[in-house]
Amino acid sequence: MDKPSVIDKEDLNKLIAKLNQQGYKTIGPTIRGEAIVYDRISSIEDLPEGWTDEQGPGHYRIKKRNDKALFGFNVSPHSWKQFLHPPEKKLWTAEKNGSSFKIIPEELENPKFAFIGVRSCELHAIAIQDKVFIQGPHIDSVYQINRKDLFTVAVNCGQAGGTCFCVSMQTGPKVNSEFDLALTEVLEKDKHYFVVETGSDRAQSIIENLDLRTAENQELKIAEEIIDNTAQNMGRFLDTEGIKETLFENLEHPRWEEVANRCLSCANCTMACPTCFCSTVEDVTDITGDHAERWQKWDSCFTMDFTYIHGGHVRNSTKSQYRQWMTHKLASWIDQFDSSGCVGCGRCITWCPVGIDLTEEVAAIRKSDKTKIDNI
Amino acid sequence: MDNNAQDPMVPQLYEVTRTIRETHDSFSLHLKSKGDSDIPEFGPGQFNMLYAFGVGEVPISISGRAEKSGNLIHTIRNVGSVTSALNDLKKGHTLGLRGPFGTSWPIEACKKQDVVIIAGGIGLAPLRPAIYALLKQRDQFGEIAILYGVRQPKDLLFTKEFETWRGKYGIQVKVTVDSADREWKGNVGVVTTLIPRVSFDPTHTVAMICGPEIMMKFSILALKQSGMSEKNIFITMERNMKCAVGFCGHCQFGPAFICKDGPVFAYNKIKPFFETRDL
Ligand SMILES: Cc1cc2nc3c(=O)[nH]c(=O)nc-3n(C[C@H](O)[C@H](O)[C@H](O)COP(=O)(O)OP(=O)(O)OC[C@H]3O[C@@H](n4cnc5c(N)ncnc54)[C@H](O)[C@@H]3O)c2cc1C
Numbered sequence: 001m002d003k004p005s006v007i008d009k010e011d012l013n014k015l016i017a018k019l020n021q022q023g024y025k026t027i028g029p030t031i032r033g034e035a036i037v038y039d040r041i042s043s044i045e046d047l048p049e050g051w052t053d054e055q056g057p058g059h060y061r062i063k064k065r066n067d068k069a070l071f072g073f074n075v076s077p078h079s080w081k082q083f084l085h086p087p088e089k090k091l092w093t094a095e096k097n098g099s100s101f102k103i104i105p106e107e108l109e110n111p112k113f114a115f116i117g118v119r120s121c122e123l124h125a126i127a128i129q130d131k132v133f134i135q136g137p138h139i140d141s142v143y144q145i146n147r148k149d150l151f152t153v154a155v156n157c158g159q160a161g162g163t164c165f166c167v168s169m170q171t172g173p174k175v176n177s178e179f180d181l182a183l184t185e186v187l188e189k190d191k192h193y194f195v196v197e198t199g200s201d202r203a204q205s206i207i208e209n210l211d212l213r214t215a216e217n218q219e220l221k222i223a224e225e226i227i228d229n230t231a232q233n234m235g236r237f238l239d240t241e242g243i244k245e246t247l248f249e250n251l252e253h254p255r256w257e258e259v260a261n262r263c264l265s266c267a268n269c270t271m272a273c274p275t276c277f278c279s280t281v282e283d284v285t286d287i288t289g290d291h292a293e294r295w296q297k298w299d300s301c302f303t304m305d306f307t308y309i310h311g312g313h314v315r316n317s318t319k320s321q322y323r324q325w326m327t328h329k330l331a332s333w334i335d336q337f338d339s340s341g342c343v344g345c346g347r348c349i350t351w352c353p354v355g356i357d358l359t360e361e362v363a364a365i366r367k368s369d370k371t372k373i374d375n376i
Numbered sequence: 377m378d379n380n381a382q383d384p385m386v387p388q389l390y391e392v393t394r395t396i397r398e399t400h401d402s403f404s405l406h407l408k409s410k411g412d413s414d415i416p417e418f419g420p421g422q423f424n425m426l427y428a429f430g431v432g433e434v435p436i437s438i439s440g441r442a443e444k445s446g447n448l449i450h451t452i453r454n455v456g457s458v459t460s461a462l463n464d465l466k467k468g469h470t471l472g473l474r475g476p477f478g479t480s481w482p483i484e485a486c487k488k489q490d491v492v493i494i495a496g497g498i499g500l501a502p503l504r505p506a507i508y509a510l511l512k513q514r515d516q517f518g519e520i521a522i523l524y525g526v527r528q529p530k531d532l533l534f535t536k537e538f539e540t541w542r543g544k545y546g547i548q549v550k551v552t553v554d555s556a557d558r559e560w561k562g563n564v565g566v567v568t569t570l571i572p573r574v575s576f577d578p579t580h581t582v583a584m585i586c587g588p589e590i591m592m593k594f595s596i597l598a599l600k601q602s603g604m605s606e607k608n609i610f611i612t613m614e615r616n617m618k619c620a621v622g623f624c625g626h627c628q629f630g631p632a633f634i635c636k637d638g639p640v641f642a643y644n645k646i647k648p649f650f651e652t653r654d655l
């Protein structure tokens with residue numbers, strides 16, 4: 001691709017307009033209530049200019065910055081999965097006639113999403129869900145159509161969030177996977193601009209239309225420094241070395257019991273996580289009983305019903321549920337999909353009402369790794 | 377969706393061509409495709425998702441193919457909402473079906489070996505296609521033993537077939553019940569007590585087990601004590617399942633999705649997980 005260009009803050013509007021013109025539905029960060037969430041945006045006015053988020057274990061709050069940064073925060077409570085893998089979807093309808101019935105599949109429509117402000121960890125999360133839904137032997141048709149024309153305007157993080165650990169997971173802060181455009185926001189005393197990298201031909205043709213100037217070496221250097229600085233200020237660390245083996249060898253470890261005493265089984269972590277994909281189905285019928293629908297809804301391994309089989313629930317304790325969640329994320333995911341199920345976005349830490357931090361849980365297990373201790 | 381690719385979550389319609397009451401709580405359905413699509417090929421041990429209109433969808437193993445028509449047979453124990461709705465279906469009624477899914481019993485690996493089949497309760501149903509696959513080429517295998525345990529005599533499935541298996545094919549079929557009244561003249565006790573009573577060479581045997589986890593656990597133990605190696609023992613796992621295609625996440629068992637990596641597993645592949653409680 002060509003050398004990065006520079007786009008001024010105001011010109012970002014042209015980019016959004018261009019995407020809209022081409023039929024894209026533009027989604028980006030915007031303030032709703034007390035949080036920065038992802039929703040429809042139509043101009044930079046909708047972006048959370050001058051706002052940041054303060055995140056810690058069990059803690060989230062937005063507050064004013066002392067500049068006018070458009071992307072001066074980290075990740076939203078929601079993730080992009082709500083658009084690609086919606087929380088609820090109708091799978092099909094069935095109509096009864098006599099002793100027979102017919103099944104009417106859903107008509108699917110391509111929403112042509114353009115996501116503005118996707119963080120590097122989030123691009124990785126999307127790639128991970130791709131493996132679950134469209135790269136295996138079976139294709140999830142809703143995910144596939146939502147994903148089909150997805151245009152991503154990524155943002156390199158200009159600061160480390162309070163619960164992030166993307167450096168450990170090698171998923172950021174610099175965008176290092178597939179994207180259409182990647183922006184680095186630069187705020188200097190009297191200048192506010194974005195260095196733009198182009199990652200696809202379709203992005204290239206849009207950029208050419210915007211008449212941007214090529215970035216100067218000095219500007220590229222500043223952008224690099226911003227990202228390096230983010231990486232260096234990452235407060236959290238997760239040691240991934242041999243993590244699969246470590247967790248599998250410690251399926252019986254006192255720490256599971258200990259964390260279960262704190263965990264509320266509320267399922268917040270699984271809802272907030274951008275890679276968690278589990279779902280359940282619900283069958284509904286109308287009052288006549290002749291019209292039935294099958295719905296798919298997000299589900300969580302923290303619910304009791306998740307493992308119900310005739311005769312009882314397999315994971316009937318918070319201990320077994322938390323163990324399942326964490327070993328799935330960090331260990332069995334590797335067997336299943338050839339990558340970790342965690343991208344280090346920190347959402348599960350921020351949105352856990354009791355502030356359980358999986359990086360701490362892993363460290364605690366490592367500290368008294370059963371196999372290692374047995375060997376001493 | 378990509379052109380005409382079939383959405384894996386949308387069932388095909390099947391018609392019930394025959395219903396059979398097997399026991400006080402179990403029944404079989406013979407099913408014929410209502411569409412143009414042929415009845416799919418399936419491996420012994422594979423399962424389908426059966427949908428009862430408006431009630432729900434559950435995983436049920438294929439228990440055989442009807443002799444003349446080739447229709448699919450499913451043998452189902454009525455235990456709850458969906459299985460009871462399936463129980464209510466009559467000849468001519470319609471149900472939804474997706475599949476077949478999952479792994480199969482290792483018939484090839486049984487060649488030139490003795491075969492021990494251990495079934496508990498409804499667990500004989502998923503094993504029946506394996507039994508018929510063995511019978512079809514009987515001379516390829518050594519001794520074949522079927523050990524079948526149920527709670528009470530009234531729970532016994534497919535008893536009419538036992539005589540043919542024994543007589544025509546020289547198969548050792550042994551049955552035991554957990555408890556019975558005085559009318560029962562057969563064995564009483566857990567299924568593992570039958571193992572020493574059949575002949576097989578543990579160093580040249582493949583075992584296939586299907587039943588409650590606790591029964592499989594003790595069967596594995598007994599087979600190992602008899603001298604069998606873990607890698608020749610195959611078991612099936614059962615977990616809650618909402619999709620059968622690896623999307624819903626419910627059937628995860630350690631690194632495996634039971635719907636696609638199972639339900640039939642070589643025991644040595646899942647041993648550490650099988651031995652962990654509440655996994
Ligand atoms: C791979 C596989 C093959 C199976 N083969 C057979 C078979 O050949 N014959 C047979 O009788 N049974 C079989 N079962 C068990 C059968 O699926 C359950 O008995 C059935 O799901 C119970 O549903 P229900 O709605 O009647 O019961 P309820 O108790 O009302 O269950 C409610 C829901 O929980 C889930 N559920 C409950 N029990 C099970 C279970 N054991 N396994 C998976 N999900 C469950 C289902 O989604 C069910 O709709 C098999 C299960 C699996 C996983």
Ligand code: SF4
Pocket residue numbers: 269272273274275276329341342343344345346347348349
């Ligand atoms: S497990 Fe936690 S940190 Fe990892 S991707 Fe999910 S929400 Fe983010």
Ligand code: SF4
Pocket residue numbers: 262263264265266267268269270302348351352353354355356
């Ligand atoms: S770890 Fe925290 S967020 Fe997850 S279920 Fe437990 S209490 Fe809820």
